[in-house]
Amino acid sequence: MSSSLVDRAVEVLRRNDTGLYVKPGPHFYPFQWNWDSALVAIGLAHVDPERGRTEVRSLLRGRWTDGMVPHIVFHPQDTAYSPGPEVWRSVDCPGAPALATSGITQPPVLASAVRALHEADPDSAFLEEVLPPIDAWHRWLQRERSLDDSGLVAIVHPWESADNSPRFDAALARVHPRALSFTRTDRRHVDAAERPSDLEYGRYMAIVEHLRDRRYRPASLSEAPFAYVDLCFNAVLAVAEADLAWLYAQIGGDGEPAAGRSDRISAALADLWDEDAAAFRERDLHGAESLTETVADLLPLYAGVPDERQARRLFADSLWAPERFGPSPDAPWPVTTVSKSSPAYDPLRYWRGPVWININWFLVRGLERCGLPAEAAELRRLTLGLVEASGFAEYYDPSTGRPLGSDEFSWSAALVLDLLR
Numbered sequence: 001m002s003s004s005l006v007d008r009a010v011e012v013l014r015r016n017d018t019g020l021y022v023k024p025g026p027h028f029y030p031f032q033w034n035w036d037s038a039l040v041a042i043g044l045a046h047v048d049p050e051r052g053r054t055e056v057r058s059l060l061r062g063r064w065t066d067g068m069v070p071h072i073v074f075h076p077q078d079t080a081y082s083p084g085p086e087v088w089r090s091v092d093c094p095g096a097p098a099l100a101t102s103g104i105t106q107p108p109v110l111a112s113a114v115r116a117l118h119e120a121d122p123d124s125a126f127l128e129e130v131l132p133p134i135d136a137w138h139r140w141l142q143r144e145r146s147l148d149d150s151g152l153v154a155i156v157h158p159w160e161s162a163d164n165s166p167r168f169d170a171a172l173a174r175v176h177p178r179a180l181s182f183t184r185t186d187r188r189h190v191d192a193a194e195r196p197s198d199l200e201y202g203r204y205m206a207i208v209e210h211l212r213d214r215r216y217r218p219a220s221l222s223e224a225p226f227a228y229v230d231l232c233f234n235a236v237l238a239v240a241e242a243d244l245a246w247l248y249a250q251i252g253g254d255g256e257p258a259a260g261r262s263d264r265i266s267a268a269l270a271d272l273w274d275e276d277a278a279a280f281r282e283r284d285l286h287g288a289e290s291l292t293e294t295v296a297d298l299l300p301l302y303a304g305v306p307d308e309r310q311a312r313r314l315f316a317d318s319l320w321a322p323e324r325f326g327p328s329p330d331a332p333w334p335v336t337t338v339s340k341s342s343p344a345y346d347p348l349r350y351w352r353g354p355v356w357i358n359i360n361w362f363l364v365r366g367l368e369r370c371g372l373p374a375e376a377a378e379l380r381r382l383t384l385g386l387v388e389a390s391g392f393a394e395y396y397d398p399s400t401g402r403p404l405g406s407d408e409f410s411w412s413a414a415l416v417l418d419l420l421r
């Protein structure tokens with residue numbers, strides 16, 4: 001089974017490859033997205049590290065002078081995506097590159113991708129080139145997005161993480177939606193039932209307009225319409241900082257500051273453990289309380305945050321619990337992105353229930369890190385089985401395994417290469 005799955009995964013990445021960057025999907029994601037490219041590079045490390053290094057360099061071409069690496073880089077393409085460069089208008093902003101980009105960021109997987117590339121094919125010159133801008137991005141996050149001295153950072157737009165997750169609903173309810181000034185291109189390719197609603201898009205655009213009026217640098221997090229301590233983002237950052245420290249050590253650089261930041265974030269995440277829920281707890285900085293249980297509550301596992309007792313509890317009572325995120329007779333494909341017990345659970349709609357390969361990959365890594373190798377192996381087996389049955393979809397219906405969203409999705413292909421390692 002494995003060799004043909006490898007061939008098919010490599011073929012998906014090849015077809016989505018523009019030469020400069022790999023598109024997230026063939027049709028409605030035509031530009032370069034930040035965490036997509038990093039996850040793609042993790043897969044490329046196994047089959048073509050040099051191409052993986054190109055992916056990293058292309059993404060860094062979009063960086064701003066203050067350090068931010070944006071969530072989308074609009075490399076010139078004769079194609080439509082909304083909202084595109086004409087909405088973001090980054091080129092009007094001080095410190096933005098000549099190349100158009102969005103004005104927000106995404107979970108910083110990049111340092112972990114560079115580590116995967118270096119482990120597969122060591123290249124010190126490449127590290128000398130890319131570690132300073134990655135470090136500058138991590139420091140920008142601490143400067144612009146930290147809420148206190150805990151090391152945790154906030155996101156200021158749902159597009160900075162798993163965007164239409166119901167955990168953001170309460171925080172978004174206070175945002176007055178705008179009428180859309182563009183036609184949604186996603187609707188040309190994917191059934192509306194599998195994508196965010198127009199109301200959500202109206203709110204996303206209201207936040208973009210607020211941020212754009214301030215050149216994407218709100219004076220403070222308390223002034224931003226949306227400011228949320230996202231556990232997915234922070235767990236990714238904790239791992240990325242540790243990987244950055246490891247990378248510095250490879251070239252005799254000073255990894256202490258990054259290691260210190262990683263430790264602080266991990267310690268702050270550990271404080272968010274909720275024994276009753278067997279999960280961690282997120283926080284809306286404006287005080288809206290989310291009662292929705294989503295898979296983000298489990299992601300500190302990726303950063304190795306829970307001790308072994310907590311990790312076993314998290315696995316048994318949350319991640320693998322049939323009534324919550326785990327496999328059940330009526331939904332045999334784990335892991336659902338929202339608890340099946342939640343009224344918000346929707347098995348078809350985007351980040352509101354379906355299975356995502358990147359989330360499963362974070363959880364496999366986390367189970368390994370926390371000393372649960374058999375549990376990690378079982379999740380890996382079911383994840384590969386899902387892709388074997390349904391192809392490299394963007395996301396999947398947990399009940400039927402039916403592919404949803406974009407087909408031929410790049411990070412699903414890339415992470416299968418890593419899961420098969």
Ligand code: 2M8
Pocket residue numbers: 024029033034035036159161162163186
């Ligand atoms: C999705 O986000 C874009 C907006 O950035 C969209 O919905 O059009 C999200 O799944 C995001 O996490 C991902 O990076 C992007 C490209 O795959 O698509």
